[in-house]
Amino acid sequence: MAKTHVTMKVNGAEVEGLVEPRTLLVHFIRENLQMTGTHIGCDTTHCGACTVDLNGMSEKSCTMFAVQAAGADITTIEGMANPDGTLSALQEGFRMMHGLQCGFCTPGMILRAHRLLKENANPTEEEIRFGIAGNLCRCTGYQNIVKAIQYAAAKINGVEFQEAAE
Amino acid sequence: MIPGQFSYHRPASLAEAVNLLATLEDARPLAGGHSLIPMMKLRLATPENLIDLHGIDALKGVRRDGGNIIIGAMTTRHELLASDIIATALPVLQETSLVIADPQVRYMGTVGGNVANGDPGNDMPALMMTLGAIYNVEGKGGARSIAATDFYQGAYFTALEPGEILTSISIAAPPAGHGYAYEKLKRKIGDYATAAAAVVLTMSGGKVAACRIGLTNLSETALLAVAAAQAVIGTSLDDAALKAAAAAAEAIMSPAGDGRGPPEYRRYVGGVMVTRALQRAAQRAK
Numbered sequence: 042m043a044k045t046h047v048t049m050k051v052n053g054a055e056v057e058g059l060v061e062p063r064t065l066l067v068h069f070i071r072e073n074l075q076m077t078g079t080h081i082g083c084d085t086t087h088c089g090a091c092t093v094d095l096n097g098m099s100e101k102s103c104t105m106f107a108v109q110a111a112g113a114d115i116t117t118i119e120g121m122a123n124p125d126g127t128l129s130a131l132q133e134g135f136r137m138m139h140g141l142q143c144g145f146c147t148p149g150m151i152l153r154a155h156r157l158l159k160e161n162a163n164p165t166e167e168e169i170r171f172g173i174a175g176n177l178c179r180c181t182g183y184q185n186i187v188k189a190i191q192y193a194a195a196k197i198n199g200v201e202f203q204e205a206a207e
Numbered sequence: 208m209i210p211g212q213f214s215y216h217r218p219a220s221l222a223e224a225v226n227l228l229a230t231l232e233d234a235r236p237l238a239g240g241h242s243l244i245p246m247m248k249l250r251l252a253t254p255e256n257l258i259d260l261h262g263i264d265a266l267k268g269v270r271r272d273g274g275n276i277i278i279g280a281m282t283t284r285h286e287l288l289a290s291d292i293i294a295t296a297l298p299v300l301q302e303t304s305l306v307i308a309d310p311q312v313r314y315m316g317t318v319g320g321n322v323a324n325g326d327p328g329n330d331m332p333a334l335m336m337t338l339g340a341i342y343n344v345e346g347k348g349g350a351r352s353i354a355a356t357d358f359y360q361g362a363y364f365t366a367l368e369p370g371e372i373l374t375s376i377s378i379a380a381p382p383a384g385h386g387y388a389y390e391k392l393k394r395k396i397g398d399y400a401t402a403a404a405a406v407v408l409t410m411s412g413g414k415v416a417a418c419r420i421g422l423t424n425l426s427e428t429a430l431l432a433v434a435a436a437q438a439v440i441g442t443s444l445d446d447a448a449l450k451a452a453a454a455a456a457e458a459i460m461s462p463a464g465d466g467r468g469p470p471e472y473r474r475y476v477g478g479v480m481v482t483r484a485l486q487r488a489a490q491r492a493k
Contacts, residue, residue, distance in 0.1 A: 175309025
Protein backbone atom coordinates (compact mmCIF):
# COMPACT_ATOMS: atom_id res chain seq x y z
CA MET A 42 0.00 0.00 0.00
CA ALA A 43 1.39 3.37 -1.02
CA LYS A 44 2.63 5.47 1.84
CA THR A 45 1.50 9.01 2.42
CA HIS A 46 3.77 11.84 3.49
CA VAL A 47 2.39 13.63 6.55
CA THR A 48 3.59 16.65 8.48
CA MET A 49 2.30 17.87 11.81
CA LYS A 50 3.45 19.85 14.80
CA VAL A 51 4.26 17.80 17.90
CA ASN A 52 5.27 19.61 21.09
CA GLY A 53 6.05 22.73 19.09
CA ALA A 54 8.33 21.04 16.55
CA GLU A 55 7.43 20.34 12.93
CA VAL A 56 7.66 16.61 12.28
CA GLU A 57 7.11 14.50 9.19
CA GLY A 58 6.93 10.90 8.20
CA LEU A 59 5.77 8.36 5.66
CA VAL A 60 2.79 6.36 6.84
CA GLU A 61 0.37 3.82 5.49
CA PRO A 62 -3.21 5.11 5.70
CA ARG A 63 -3.95 2.45 8.32
CA THR A 64 -1.21 3.64 10.68
CA LEU A 65 -2.85 4.80 13.90
CA LEU A 66 -1.72 8.13 15.30
CA VAL A 67 -0.46 6.47 18.48
CA HIS A 68 1.81 4.18 16.45
CA PHE A 69 3.13 7.13 14.46
CA ILE A 70 3.95 8.96 17.70
CA ARG A 71 5.53 5.95 19.42
CA GLU A 72 7.28 4.27 16.50
CA ASN A 73 8.04 6.93 13.89
CA LEU A 74 8.69 9.76 16.33
CA GLN A 75 10.08 7.45 19.06
CA MET A 76 8.10 9.29 21.71
CA THR A 77 7.00 6.44 23.92
CA GLY A 78 5.42 8.50 26.70
CA THR A 79 2.02 8.12 25.01
CA HIS A 80 0.89 4.66 26.09
CA ILE A 81 -1.29 2.01 24.51
CA GLY A 82 -3.50 0.51 27.20
CA CYS A 83 -6.66 -1.16 25.99
CA ASP A 84 -6.34 -0.32 22.28
CA THR A 85 -10.17 -0.20 22.17
CA THR A 86 -10.96 3.49 22.91
CA HIS A 87 -11.87 2.81 26.52
CA CYS A 88 -8.87 3.46 28.77
CA GLY A 89 -7.52 6.85 27.66
CA ALA A 90 -3.83 5.97 28.21
CA CYS A 91 -3.13 7.12 24.63
CA THR A 92 -4.76 10.54 25.12
CA VAL A 93 -2.96 13.43 23.44
CA ASP A 94 -3.99 17.04 22.97
CA LEU A 95 -4.80 17.68 19.31
CA ASN A 96 -5.90 21.08 18.02
CA GLY A 97 -7.22 21.98 21.47
CA MET A 98 -9.09 18.71 22.03
CA SER A 99 -8.28 15.61 24.07
CA GLU A 100 -8.09 12.70 21.65
CA LYS A 101 -7.54 8.99 22.06
CA SER A 102 -4.71 8.56 19.59
CA CYS A 103 -5.47 4.84 19.15
CA THR A 104 -8.73 5.77 17.46
CA MET A 105 -7.47 8.09 14.76
CA PHE A 106 -5.29 7.50 11.73
CA ALA A 107 -2.05 9.45 11.44
CA VAL A 108 -3.16 10.70 8.01
CA GLN A 109 -6.15 12.34 9.71
CA ALA A 110 -3.77 14.31 11.94
CA ALA A 111 -1.88 15.84 9.00
CA GLY A 112 -1.38 19.53 9.76
CA ALA A 113 -2.49 19.16 13.37
CA ASP A 114 -0.93 20.74 16.44
CA ILE A 115 -0.33 17.98 19.00
CA THR A 116 0.95 17.94 22.56
CA THR A 117 2.12 14.73 24.21
CA ILE A 118 3.47 14.10 27.70
CA GLU A 119 6.96 14.87 26.36
CA GLY A 120 5.75 18.44 25.82
CA MET A 121 4.17 18.95 29.22
CA ALA A 122 7.16 20.13 31.27
CA ASN A 123 7.87 23.84 31.58
CA PRO A 124 10.24 25.28 28.94
CA ASP A 125 13.06 25.37 31.52
CA GLY A 126 12.63 21.65 32.18
CA THR A 127 10.94 21.97 35.56
CA LEU A 128 7.71 20.13 36.21
CA SER A 129 4.50 21.83 35.09
CA ALA A 130 1.75 22.40 37.66
CA LEU A 131 -0.03 19.19 36.69
CA GLN A 132 3.12 17.08 36.80
CA GLU A 133 4.00 18.59 40.16
CA GLY A 134 0.47 17.91 41.40
CA PHE A 135 0.69 14.22 40.46
CA ARG A 136 4.04 14.01 42.25
CA MET A 137 3.02 15.89 45.38
CA MET A 138 -0.40 14.26 45.77
CA HIS A 139 0.82 10.75 44.92
CA GLY A 140 -1.46 10.74 41.88
CA LEU A 141 0.15 7.63 40.44
CA GLN A 142 1.27 4.22 41.50
CA CYS A 143 2.32 2.19 38.45
CA GLY A 144 2.16 5.30 36.27
CA PHE A 145 0.86 3.65 33.13
CA CYS A 146 -2.26 5.83 32.89
CA THR A 147 -0.46 9.01 33.98
CA PRO A 148 0.50 10.49 30.57
CA GLY A 149 -3.10 10.20 29.38
CA MET A 150 -4.45 11.50 32.69
CA ILE A 151 -2.17 14.54 32.58
CA LEU A 152 -2.99 15.35 28.95
CA ARG A 153 -6.72 15.05 29.65
CA ALA A 154 -6.45 17.14 32.83
CA HIS A 155 -4.46 19.73 30.86
CA ARG A 156 -7.39 20.32 28.47
CA LEU A 157 -9.94 20.11 31.30
CA LEU A 158 -8.18 22.94 33.17
CA LYS A 159 -7.91 24.99 29.97
CA GLU A 160 -11.69 24.74 29.55
CA ASN A 161 -12.55 25.09 33.23
CA ALA A 162 -9.83 26.73 35.33
CA ASN A 163 -11.51 26.03 38.65
CA PRO A 164 -13.42 22.74 38.42
CA THR A 165 -15.33 21.18 41.31
CA GLU A 166 -14.43 17.68 42.40
CA GLU A 167 -17.48 16.40 40.52
CA GLU A 168 -16.44 18.24 37.35
CA ILE A 169 -12.96 16.74 37.61
CA ARG A 170 -14.34 13.23 38.02
CA PHE A 171 -16.73 13.70 35.09
CA GLY A 172 -13.96 15.32 33.04
CA ILE A 173 -11.55 12.38 33.44
CA ALA A 174 -14.24 9.74 32.96
CA GLY A 175 -12.56 8.64 29.72
CA ASN A 176 -9.33 7.71 31.52
CA LEU A 177 -9.05 4.52 33.52
CA CYS A 178 -6.65 3.98 36.43
CA ARG A 179 -6.40 0.53 37.98
CA CYS A 180 -4.17 1.52 40.93
CA THR A 181 -5.17 4.67 42.71
CA GLY A 182 -8.94 4.55 43.01
CA TYR A 183 -8.78 8.06 41.50
CA GLN A 184 -8.78 9.82 44.88
CA ASN A 185 -5.23 11.11 44.57
CA ILE A 186 -5.60 11.84 40.87
CA VAL A 187 -8.47 14.18 41.70
CA LYS A 188 -6.31 15.80 44.39
CA ALA A 189 -3.42 16.15 41.93
CA ILE A 190 -5.66 18.01 39.49
CA GLN A 191 -7.04 20.20 42.30
CA TYR A 192 -3.44 20.95 43.34
CA ALA A 193 -2.57 21.95 39.78
CA ALA A 194 -5.68 24.11 39.43
CA ALA A 195 -4.81 25.93 42.66
CA LYS A 196 -1.23 26.45 41.55
CA ILE A 197 -2.27 27.73 38.11
CA ASN A 198 -4.81 30.08 39.74
CA GLY A 199 -2.19 31.31 42.25
CA VAL A 200 -4.09 30.20 45.34
CA GLU A 201 -3.03 27.92 48.15
CA PHE A 202 -4.10 24.28 47.74
CA GLN A 203 -6.41 23.16 50.55
CA GLU A 204 -6.80 19.44 50.76
CA ALA A 205 -10.42 18.57 51.45
CA ALA A 206 -11.09 16.81 54.75
CA GLU A 207 -11.96 13.15 54.30
CA MET B 208 -4.65 -4.07 16.73
CA ILE B 209 -3.99 -2.76 13.26
CA PRO B 210 -6.74 -2.36 10.67
CA GLY B 211 -6.58 -3.94 7.23
CA GLN B 212 -5.19 -1.90 4.37
CA PHE B 213 -7.26 0.75 2.67
CA SER B 214 -6.88 3.86 0.55
CA TYR B 215 -7.59 7.18 2.24
CA HIS B 216 -9.47 10.02 0.56
CA ARG B 217 -10.22 13.42 2.00
CA PRO B 218 -12.59 15.26 -0.36
CA ALA B 219 -13.10 19.01 0.11
CA SER B 220 -16.68 19.09 -1.14
CA LEU B 221 -19.84 17.05 -0.73
CA ALA B 222 -20.11 16.54 -4.50
CA GLU B 223 -16.61 15.07 -4.54
CA ALA B 224 -17.41 12.80 -1.59
CA VAL B 225 -20.62 11.53 -3.22
CA ASN B 226 -18.74 10.89 -6.44
CA LEU B 227 -15.98 8.97 -4.65
CA LEU B 228 -18.52 6.86 -2.79
CA ALA B 229 -20.31 6.06 -6.03
CA THR B 230 -17.24 5.21 -8.10
CA LEU B 231 -14.76 3.56 -5.72
CA GLU B 232 -14.99 -0.12 -4.81
CA ASP B 233 -16.10 -0.92 -1.27
CA ALA B 234 -15.96 2.67 -0.06
CA ARG B 235 -17.21 3.88 3.31
CA PRO B 236 -17.54 7.39 4.67
CA LEU B 237 -15.51 8.17 7.80
CA ALA B 238 -17.08 10.64 10.23
CA GLY B 239 -15.81 10.78 13.84
CA GLY B 240 -14.53 7.24 13.42
CA HIS B 241 -15.29 6.14 16.96
CA SER B 242 -17.55 3.31 15.80
CA LEU B 243 -15.88 2.50 12.46
CA ILE B 244 -12.20 2.59 13.47
CA PRO B 245 -12.65 0.15 16.40
CA MET B 246 -14.55 -2.16 14.02
CA MET B 247 -11.69 -1.87 11.50
CA LYS B 248 -9.14 -2.67 14.22
CA LEU B 249 -11.09 -5.84 14.99
CA ARG B 250 -11.24 -6.48 11.21
CA LEU B 251 -15.02 -6.68 11.47
CA ALA B 252 -15.00 -3.84 8.93
CA THR B 253 -12.49 -3.98 6.09
CA PRO B 254 -13.36 -1.22 3.61
CA GLU B 255 -11.01 -0.80 0.65
CA ASN B 256 -11.57 2.94 0.54
CA LEU B 257 -12.23 5.39 3.35
CA ILE B 258 -13.79 8.73 2.49
CA ASP B 259 -12.92 11.09 5.36
CA LEU B 260 -15.65 13.74 5.63
CA HIS B 261 -13.67 16.09 7.89
CA GLY B 262 -12.56 18.29 5.00
CA ILE B 263 -16.12 19.26 4.03
CA ASP B 264 -17.08 22.48 5.79
CA ALA B 265 -20.68 22.32 4.53
CA LEU B 266 -21.31 19.32 6.80
CA LYS B 267 -20.44 21.18 10.00
CA GLY B 268 -22.22 23.53 12.35
CA VAL B 269 -25.60 24.37 13.82
CA ARG B 270 -27.93 27.04 12.44
CA ARG B 271 -31.51 28.25 12.62
CA ASP B 272 -33.72 28.22 9.54
CA GLY B 273 -37.03 29.78 10.50
CA GLY B 274 -38.56 27.49 13.11
CA ASN B 275 -36.13 24.68 12.33
CA ILE B 276 -32.74 23.89 13.76
CA ILE B 277 -30.34 22.48 11.17
CA ILE B 278 -27.46 20.41 12.50
CA GLY B 279 -24.66 19.50 10.11
CA ALA B 280 -23.97 15.76 10.17
CA MET B 281 -20.29 16.27 11.08
CA THR B 282 -21.10 18.39 14.14
CA THR B 283 -19.52 16.74 17.17
CA ARG B 284 -21.14 16.13 20.54
CA HIS B 285 -18.63 18.55 22.01
CA GLU B 286 -19.82 21.24 19.56
CA LEU B 287 -23.46 20.52 20.45
CA LEU B 288 -22.60 21.08 24.11
CA ALA B 289 -20.97 24.42 23.26
CA SER B 290 -23.78 25.64 20.97
CA ASP B 291 -25.97 28.50 22.23
CA ILE B 292 -28.64 27.63 19.65
CA ILE B 293 -28.87 24.06 20.98
CA ALA B 294 -28.80 25.27 24.62
CA THR B 295 -31.77 27.55 23.92
CA ALA B 296 -33.89 25.56 21.49
CA LEU B 297 -33.02 21.90 22.08
CA PRO B 298 -31.55 21.48 25.55
CA VAL B 299 -32.49 17.79 25.48
CA LEU B 300 -29.74 17.29 22.89
CA GLN B 301 -27.21 18.57 25.42
CA GLU B 302 -28.61 16.43 28.22
CA THR B 303 -28.32 13.40 25.95
CA SER B 304 -24.85 14.31 24.65
CA LEU B 305 -23.53 14.37 28.22
CA VAL B 306 -24.49 10.74 28.83
CA ILE B 307 -22.84 9.50 25.62
CA ALA B 308 -19.34 8.04 25.93
CA ASP B 309 -16.63 10.18 27.58
CA PRO B 310 -15.01 13.58 26.94
CA GLN B 311 -12.43 12.36 24.43
CA VAL B 312 -15.05 10.54 22.39
CA ARG B 313 -17.39 13.57 22.49
CA TYR B 314 -14.70 15.73 20.88
CA MET B 315 -14.64 13.38 17.89
CA GLY B 316 -17.98 11.56 17.73
CA THR B 317 -20.46 13.21 15.36
CA VAL B 318 -24.22 13.48 15.48
CA GLY B 319 -24.45 12.20 11.92
CA GLY B 320 -22.35 9.15 12.64
CA ASN B 321 -24.36 8.38 15.76
CA VAL B 322 -27.70 8.45 13.96
CA ALA B 323 -26.63 6.97 10.60
CA ASN B 324 -24.77 3.94 11.94
CA GLY B 325 -28.00 2.22 12.93
CA ASP B 326 -26.52 0.85 16.15
CA PRO B 327 -29.47 0.16 18.50
CA GLY B 328 -27.20 1.07 21.42
CA ASN B 329 -26.66 4.63 20.19
CA ASP B 330 -28.62 7.27 22.09
CA MET B 331 -29.38 9.85 19.41
CA PRO B 332 -31.75 7.76 17.20
CA ALA B 333 -34.50 7.48 19.85
CA LEU B 334 -34.13 11.15 20.66
CA MET B 335 -34.37 12.11 16.98
CA MET B 336 -37.53 10.01 16.62
CA THR B 337 -38.94 11.75 19.71
CA LEU B 338 -38.14 15.16 18.25
CA GLY B 339 -39.61 14.28 14.85
CA ALA B 340 -36.26 14.94 13.17
CA ILE B 341 -35.77 14.77 9.41
CA TYR B 342 -32.53 13.34 7.99
CA ASN B 343 -31.28 15.01 4.81
CA VAL B 344 -29.18 12.69 2.66
CA GLU B 345 -27.38 13.05 -0.62
CA GLY B 346 -26.26 10.48 -3.15
CA LYS B 347 -25.45 10.12 -6.81
CA GLY B 348 -29.17 10.28 -7.58
CA GLY B 349 -29.62 13.59 -5.77
CA ALA B 350 -30.83 14.76 -2.38
CA ARG B 351 -33.76 13.40 -0.39
CA SER B 352 -35.17 13.61 3.13
CA ILE B 353 -36.13 10.74 5.40
CA ALA B 354 -38.04 11.01 8.69
CA ALA B 355 -36.10 9.58 11.62
CA THR B 356 -39.17 7.44 12.36
CA ASP B 357 -38.82 5.81 8.90
CA PHE B 358 -35.04 5.47 8.95
CA TYR B 359 -34.33 2.46 11.17
CA GLN B 360 -35.10 -0.96 9.70
CA GLY B 361 -33.05 -3.29 11.91
CA ALA B 362 -29.78 -3.39 13.81
CA TYR B 363 -27.30 -1.58 11.52
CA PHE B 364 -29.86 -1.55 8.70
CA THR B 365 -31.21 1.86 7.74
CA ALA B 366 -33.00 3.57 4.88
CA LEU B 367 -29.66 4.99 3.72
CA GLU B 368 -28.89 3.57 0.25
CA PRO B 369 -25.34 2.52 -0.63
CA GLY B 370 -23.43 5.61 -1.72
CA GLU B 371 -25.65 8.04 0.17
CA ILE B 372 -24.26 10.39 2.82
CA LEU B 373 -26.27 11.91 5.65
CA THR B 374 -25.62 15.64 5.31
CA SER B 375 -27.76 17.29 7.98
CA ILE B 376 -30.58 16.83 10.45
CA SER B 377 -33.56 19.22 10.56
CA ILE B 378 -35.53 19.51 13.77
CA ALA B 379 -38.58 21.72 14.27
CA ALA B 380 -37.79 23.55 17.51
CA PRO B 381 -40.19 22.41 20.24
CA PRO B 382 -42.38 25.20 21.68
CA ALA B 383 -40.84 27.45 24.32
CA GLY B 384 -41.60 26.08 27.77
CA HIS B 385 -41.61 22.45 26.64
CA GLY B 386 -40.44 19.83 29.10
CA TYR B 387 -37.80 17.29 28.22
CA ALA B 388 -35.70 14.54 29.72
CA TYR B 389 -33.37 11.76 28.65
CA GLU B 390 -33.14 9.06 31.31
CA LYS B 391 -30.40 6.51 30.75
CA LEU B 392 -29.52 3.59 32.98
CA LYS B 393 -25.97 2.45 32.34
CA ARG B 394 -23.44 0.37 34.22
CA LYS B 395 -20.74 3.01 34.00
CA ILE B 396 -19.85 6.19 32.13
CA GLY B 397 -19.26 5.39 28.50
CA ASP B 398 -21.48 2.31 28.45
CA TYR B 399 -24.41 1.77 26.15
CA ALA B 400 -27.80 1.99 27.81
CA THR B 401 -29.18 -0.93 29.77
CA ALA B 402 -32.37 0.98 29.02
CA ALA B 403 -33.06 4.63 28.18
CA ALA B 404 -36.06 6.82 27.44
CA ALA B 405 -36.43 10.23 25.84
CA VAL B 406 -39.45 12.43 26.55
CA VAL B 407 -40.49 15.77 25.05
CA LEU B 408 -43.84 17.17 26.20
CA THR B 409 -45.85 20.31 26.70
CA MET B 410 -48.16 20.99 29.65
CA SER B 411 -51.28 23.14 29.71
CA GLY B 412 -53.30 23.85 32.84
CA GLY B 413 -51.54 21.07 34.76
CA LYS B 414 -52.30 18.48 32.09
CA VAL B 415 -50.11 16.96 29.39
CA ALA B 416 -51.02 18.67 26.10
CA ALA B 417 -48.60 16.89 23.78
CA CYS B 418 -46.03 14.16 24.35
CA ARG B 419 -43.59 11.94 22.48
CA ILE B 420 -41.53 9.15 23.97
CA GLY B 421 -38.52 7.35 22.46
CA LEU B 422 -36.73 4.21 23.67
CA THR B 423 -33.03 3.31 23.33
CA ASN B 424 -31.47 -0.16 23.23
CA LEU B 425 -34.69 -1.96 24.04
CA SER B 426 -35.22 -3.51 20.62
CA GLU B 427 -33.34 -4.07 17.35
CA THR B 428 -33.83 -0.38 16.63
CA ALA B 429 -34.71 2.71 18.57
CA LEU B 430 -38.48 2.85 19.12
CA LEU B 431 -41.12 5.57 19.21
CA ALA B 432 -43.53 4.63 22.00
CA VAL B 433 -46.72 6.02 20.49
CA ALA B 434 -49.24 4.25 22.74
CA ALA B 435 -47.25 5.15 25.87
CA ALA B 436 -47.37 8.83 24.90
CA GLN B 437 -51.11 8.57 24.17
CA ALA B 438 -51.61 7.16 27.66
CA VAL B 439 -50.43 10.37 29.33
CA ILE B 440 -51.92 13.02 27.01
CA GLY B 441 -54.78 14.78 28.78
CA THR B 442 -53.73 13.48 32.21
CA SER B 443 -52.00 15.27 35.08
CA LEU B 444 -49.37 12.48 35.08
CA ASP B 445 -50.95 10.85 38.11
CA ASP B 446 -49.81 7.40 39.20
CA ALA B 447 -52.37 5.62 37.03
CA ALA B 448 -51.23 7.50 33.90
CA LEU B 449 -47.57 6.82 34.64
CA LYS B 450 -48.30 3.12 35.18
CA ALA B 451 -50.28 2.95 31.94
CA ALA B 452 -47.45 4.66 30.02
CA ALA B 453 -44.79 2.36 31.43
CA ALA B 454 -46.92 -0.70 30.63
CA ALA B 455 -47.59 0.48 27.06
CA ALA B 456 -43.86 1.15 26.54
CA GLU B 457 -42.86 -2.23 27.98
CA ALA B 458 -45.30 -3.91 25.60
CA ILE B 459 -43.28 -2.83 22.53
CA MET B 460 -39.82 -3.54 24.00
CA SER B 461 -37.94 -6.70 23.00
CA PRO B 462 -34.51 -6.28 24.59
CA ALA B 463 -31.80 -8.89 24.18
CA GLY B 464 -30.22 -10.47 27.22
CA ASP B 465 -26.58 -9.47 27.53
CA GLY B 466 -24.05 -8.32 30.13
CA ARG B 467 -26.44 -5.53 31.03
CA GLY B 468 -29.05 -7.99 32.25
CA PRO B 469 -31.66 -10.51 31.11
CA PRO B 470 -34.56 -9.34 28.92
CA GLU B 471 -37.05 -9.27 31.82
CA TYR B 472 -34.82 -6.91 33.82
CA ARG B 473 -34.11 -4.62 30.90
CA ARG B 474 -37.81 -4.39 30.05
CA TYR B 475 -38.64 -3.61 33.67
CA VAL B 476 -36.02 -0.85 33.99
CA GLY B 477 -37.13 0.42 30.56
CA GLY B 478 -40.51 1.11 32.14
CA VAL B 479 -38.78 2.81 35.07
CA MET B 480 -36.82 5.04 32.66
CA VAL B 481 -40.07 6.03 30.92
CA THR B 482 -41.67 6.92 34.26
CA ARG B 483 -38.71 8.97 35.45
CA ALA B 484 -38.31 10.76 32.13
CA LEU B 485 -42.01 11.70 32.10
CA GLN B 486 -41.84 13.03 35.67
CA ARG B 487 -38.69 15.04 35.09
CA ALA B 488 -39.95 16.44 31.77
CA ALA B 489 -43.19 17.54 33.43
CA GLN B 490 -41.28 19.30 36.22
CA ARG B 491 -39.32 21.25 33.64
CA ALA B 492 -42.33 22.24 31.51
CA LYS B 493 -43.67 25.74 31.94
